Amino acid sequence: MTPTLFVRLRGWLLDTLTFNSETDAAGAMADATRWGWLPALSGVSIGACHARSEHAGTTAETGPMSG
16 A cells, blocks of 8 residues: 555545534434434334234234223
8 A cells, every 4th residue: 555545545534524614523423313213214114114013913913801
């Protein structure tokens, strides 16, 4: 690897990870937060849907609750 590659990599990282204003930094944080939570929330949604369907299937098989 040549020193030029390291200089170019350093420049790219600085351009990518530093921001010119607080607004740019806040926007990047909002994007990271939104896209970071999206897969987790999708998994929770799928799990809740699965639990709801399983619960509906078991209650239909056992009949109404007494009381």
